[in-house]
Structure formats: structure tokens, C-alpha cells
Amino acid sequence: MTQTTTPDTLIFMVAGYTVILGGLALYGLSLIARFRRLARQEKWMDELENEERSRNPEQVH
Amino acid sequence: MLRERESATRLALTGVAALLLLAALGMVFGYAPREAVMGEVQRIFYFHVSSAWVGMLSFVVAAVTGGLYLSRRERYWDLVQVASVEIGMVFGLIAILSGSIWARPVWNTWWTWDPRLVTTSVMVLVYAAYLLLRQGVEEPERRARFGAVYAIVGVITVPITFLSIRFLRTIHPVVIGSGDASALGGFAMTPKMLETFLFSLLTFTVLYATLLVYRVRLALRADALEARRSALLAGY
Amino acid sequence: MVETDRARARPAGPGNYFRSVGVIVWKDLAAELRSKELLGAMLVFALLVLLVFNFALELDLPLRQAVAPGVLWVTFAFAGTLGLNRSLALERERGCWEGLLLAPVDRSAIYLGKALGSFLFMAIMEALVLPIYSALYNVNLFQPGLLLVVLLGSIGYVSLGTLLAAMAIQARTRDVLLPILLFPVVLPVLISAVNASAGFLSGAPMDQIWPWLNLLIACDVIFVAVAYMAFEYVVEE
Numbered sequence: 001m002t003q004t005t006t007p008d009t010l011i012f013m014v015a016g017y018t019v020i021l022g023g024l025a026l027y028g029l030s031l032i033a034r035f036r037r038l039a040r041q042e043k044w045m046d047e048l049e050n051e052e053r054s055r056n057p058e059q060v061h
Numbered sequence: 062m063l064r065e066r067e068s069a070t071r072l073a074l075t076g077v078a079a080l081l082l083l084a085a086l087g088m089v090f091g092y093a094p095r096e097a098v099m100g101e102v103q104r105i106f107y108f109h110v111s112s113a114w115v116g117m118l119s120f121v122v123a124a125v126t127g128g129l130y131l132s133r134r135e136r137y138w139d140l141v142q143v144a145s146v147e148i149g150m151v152f153g154l155i156a157i158l159s160g161s162i163w164a165r166p167v168w169n170t171w172w173t174w175d176p177r178l179v180t181t182s183v184m185v186l187v188y189a190a191y192l193l194l195r196q197g198v199e200e201p202e203r204r205a206r207f208g209a210v211y212a213i214v215g216v217i218t219v220p221i222t223f224l225s226i227r228f229l230r231t232i233h234p235v236v237i238g239s240g241d242a243s244a245l246g247g248f249a250m251t252p253k254m255l256e257t258f259l260f261s262l263l264t265f266t267v268l269y270a271t272l273l274v275y276r277v278r279l280a281l282r283a284d285a286l287e288a289r290r291s292a293l294l295a296g297y
Numbered sequence: 298m299v300e301t302d303r304a305r306a307r308p309a310g311p312g313n314y315f316r317s318v319g320v321i322v323w324k325d326l327a328a329e330l331r332s333k334e335l336l337g338a339m340l341v342f343a344l345l346v347l348l349v350f351n352f353a354l355e356l357d358l359p360l361r362q363a364v365a366p367g368v369l370w371v372t373f374a375f376a377g378t379l380g381l382n383r384s385l386a387l388e389r390e391r392g393c394w395e396g397l398l399l400a401p402v403d404r405s406a407i408y409l410g411k412a413l414g415s416f417l418f419m420a421i422m423e424a425l426v427l428p429i430y431s432a433l434y435n436v437n438l439f440q441p442g443l444l445l446v447v448l449l450g451s452i453g454y455v456s457l458g459t460l461l462a463a464m465a466i467q468a469r470t471r472d473v474l475l476p477i478l479l480f481p482v483v484l485p486v487l488i489s490a491v492n493a494s495a496g497f498l499s500g501a502p503m504d505q506i507w508p509w510l511n512l513l514i515a516c517d518v519i520f521v522a523v524a525y526m527a528f529e530y531v532v533e534e
Binding site for chain 2 (some may be wrong): 009023034038048
């Protein structure tokens with residue numbers, strides 16, 4: 001039996017690619033968010049270390 | 062400075078990955094022909110299989126870094142392992158979900174007990190178990206050792222699971238929705254499809270490498286921060 | 298150096314190695330025979346699983362016989378987890394763990410001892426479950442083929458289980474972690490065991506069962522080897 005028409009499965013393809021690209025994007029965004037958070041924490045650490053250094057100027061770090 | 066050069070390399074890699082992804086999308090939608098029996102949904106195949114491939118590649122990388130950690134005891138390998146597991150899990154889930162969406166119109170079911178689909182699910186479960194194992198161990202050195210051992214155990218058992226399921230399916234082919242032991246992916250591949258497929262594989266491999274590089278960088282920086290925190294506390 | 302101390306304390310050699318293994322097995326066995334905590338828990342748990350399955354799957358007789366191998370192995374898998382966990386946890390609770398590690402024995406001997414001990418406990422549990430099972434599911438489970446499968450399946454299960462249990466008990470989430478770690482990786486053993494069991498129970502010809510037996514034996518060999526080698530990395534202190 002030969003098929004004369006190809007079924008319309010466009011919506012599933014769209015759903016599939018939404019999942020694939022969406023999933024990748026979500027992970028990428030989570031990485032960006034984690035990097036930003038890290039940068040903030042590094043800045044706090046810089047401030048804390050400067051505070052520590054100014055409080056104890058005679059101690060050599 | 063070395064750091065600047067590393068940062069530049071990372072950016073270059075990201076650029077290459079992005080270009081490849083765009084090109085691959087172009088090929089999938091513009092170059093590859095529409096499959097006659099399934100219609101448009103077949104186009105999922107290219108990125109679906111590539112995702113599964115990356116999931117498996119990450120699995121192997123996790124095991125290899127596990128072996129490297131156990132023999133060298135360098136923290137770096139542990140960090141790469143966690144990164145690979147995390148990324149592998151993401152790609153594995155993407156593969157399963159996209160496979161399920163593909164199966165729905167073709168086999169009229171959301172799930173088939175196709176050996177490859179089941180094995181990918183088992184692999185994702187092993188990934189999840191790995192992460193739960195690490196979560197439950199507090200000491201970093203022990204956490205790294207356990208993770209390494211489990212990753213190695215996983216990489217040995219999962220292929221054997223695949224073989225057992227495949228053998229099972231060859232003697233019990235009748236299962237919901239599919240009549241063929243090689244259920245998912247039953248279509249004839251034309252040369253253009255093959256080219257698109259191979260290019261997608263390449264793209265996803267580069268994508269994996271890019272994400273891995275960044276994820277490892279994140280871990281290294283977090284480690285450095287932790288060291289600074291300990292040093293600061295020690296000063297008090 | 299610790300190595301030379303060990304060498305001086307006990308002469309190296311296979312005789313001594315197997316004696317260490319035997320001591321560990323006997324210690325667990327003797328302790329269990331006295332208290333019967335472990336076996337009691339395993340047996341009751343196995344019966345409860347059986348009961349739950351019976352009510353969860355309200356089946357007529359022929360269907361019940363068809364699912365018998367699957368239900369049997371699920372029972373063994375769950376009850377086996379209990380045995381593995383408790384066997385290693387009791388050690389830790391009684392404070393024997395550090396003593397065991399300080400003793401001048403090869404770490405792999407500890408592995409073999411623990412694995413063998415768990416295997417014996419599992420075998421005893423199975424010996425008690427099988428007749429009850431035969432009655433409830435109206436199947437004769439005392440066929441030599443099936444018993445062989447139970448034996449081989451238990452070996453594969455316990456070999457990986459001991460390694461993973463040693464990790465699990467060192468974690469905070471120790472009770473729930475072992476099944477989570479074990480089940481995904483012990484699947485080949487379960488798949489082969491269920492199919493081989495089903496083959497024997499349905500009287501299938503041997504050439505249909507052999508592939509599953511071969512797979513089961515191969516898994517046993519691989520899993521024992523891997524766990525044997527990996528154990529020392531898991532119990533470093």
C-alpha cells in the first residue's frame with residue numbers, strides 16, 4: 001500500500017524543537033546565573049579581604 | 062596573561078558552537094528533505110540522536126575522569142566529572158523527551174520500550190543516583206572517590222543493560238506501538254539526511270565541549286572562592 | 298611503614314587470605330544466629346512484599362503463574378537491599394568498622410567476607426521465601442534450573458550490592474541511597490534472572506534459556522571482578 005499523502009506532523013516537530021532548544025537554553029541560562037552569583041560573591045570576598053587588610057596593616061598576607 | 066588567553070579561547074569556542082548550531086538548524090530545516098512516511102516530525106531525529114550521543118559521551122567522560130581521579134587524586138578530574146555528569150543528564154533528558162514527542166505521532170504512544178530509549182533512561186537514572194550519592198557525602202575527598210567509583214560501575218553496567226534489553230526485544234518483539242526491534246527511527250536515510258545527521262553530531266559534540274569548559278570553569282572559580290573563605294576564617 | 302608491619306604480623310599467602318575471609322563471614326554469621334535481627338527483618342519484609350503484590354495484582358491463576366518470576370525477583374531485590382544495608386550498618390553501629398579496617402587484612406578480603414556473608418543471608422531468606430511463594434502462586438519453584446538461577450542471580454546482586462552498600466552507609470542518606478544506587482546498575486542481573494526463571498518455569502527448551510544463563514554468568518564474573526577491585530577505594534579511611 002503506498003501512501004498518497006504525508007501526515008501533517010508539524011506541531012510535533014515544533015514541540016520537539018522547543019524542548020531541545022529550550023532545554024539547552026535553560027541550561028545555558030542557569031550557567032550564566034551561576035556565574036553572575038559567583039562574581040557577586042567574589043566581589044564580597046574582595047571587600048572582606050580589604051577590610052581585613054586595613055584592620056591589620058602589620059600582618060603580611 | 063594566561064587568564065586572558067583562556068578567556069579568549071572560551072569565547073572563541075562559544076562563537077564556533079553558536080555558528081555550528083545555526084548552520085545545523087539551517088541544514089535541518091532547509092537542506093534535509095521532508096521524510097515521506099512520518100512528515101515533519103522526523104526532523105527531530107537529527108537533534109534527538111545527537112543529544113543521546115552527547116549523553117553517552119558525557120557518561121564515558123565521567124568514567125574516564127573517575128579513573129583519572131582514583132589514580133592521580135587531583136581535584137581537577139573530580140570537577141570535570143561532576144560537570145560531565147550534569148551536562149550529560151541535561152542532554153539525556155532532552156533526548157528522552159524529544160524521543161517521546163517523536164514517538165507520539167509515529168507510534169501513537171508517548172513511550173516505547175525501545176532498547177535505546179530505555180537504556181538512555183537507565184543512564185539518566187544512574188546520573189541522578191550519582192548526584193544523590195554526592196549530595197549525601199559531606200567530606201569532599203570521599204565524595205570524589207565515591208563519585209569516581211560509581212561512574213565507573215555505571216559505564217560498565219549500562220551497556221550490558223542495553224545488550225540484555227536488545228536481546229529481550231529480539232525474542233519478544235511485540236510491544237506497545239512498535240513491531241520492529243529497531244523501533245524508533247525506522248526510515249530510509251537519503252544522502253542529504255546523512256549529511257545533516259553527521260553535521261548535527263559534530264555540532265552537538267562542540268556544544269558539549271563548550272558547556273563542559275564553562276561548567277568546569279565555574280567549579281574552579283567556586284573552589285578558589287572557597288579557599289579564600291577558609292583563609293579569611295583562619296585569620297580570625 | 299604499615300605494609301611491612303602487616304607483613305611481619307602475618308605471613309602473606311593464600312591460606313591466610315582465605316582464613317581472613319572465613320573469619321569475617323563466620324563473625325557475621327555467628328552474630329546473626331545469636332540475635333536473628335537481620336534474617337527476621339528480611340523474611341518479614343519479603344513476605345510483606347509478596348502480600349502487597351498479591352493484592353495489588355488481583356490475578357487469576359494462569360496470569361499469576363506468568364508473573365511469578367517477575368514478582369519473585371522484585372521480592373528478592375527489595376529484601377536483599379535490606380540485608381545489604383543492615384549487614385554493613387550494624388558493623389558501623391557496633392563500632393567494629395574501624396577495628397575491621399585496622400586489622401592486618403587485605404581490604405579485598407573484607408569485601409569477599411562481607412559479600413559472602415550477605416550472600417548467605419540472602420540465600421537463607423530465599424530458602425524460606427520460596428516454599429511460601431510456591432504455595433501462594435501455585436507454582437512449583439523447587440526445580441533445579443530455577444534454583445540455579447536464584448543462586449546465580451543472588452551472586453550478581455550481592456557482588457555489586459556490597460560495594461554500593463559500603464558507600465551508602467558512609468553517606469547521610471544511607472537508608473534510601475542503596476536502592477537508588479543499586480537498582481539502575483543491577484538491571485542486567487535482574488533481566489537475565491527473570492527471563493531464565495521464566496524459561497525454567499514454563500518448561501522452555503534449554504537452547505532458549507542458555508543465552509540468559511550465559512548473560513547471567515557473564516554479569517556475575519564482571520560484577521564480582523569490578524566490585525572486588527573497587528572496594529578498596531571505597532573504604533579508605
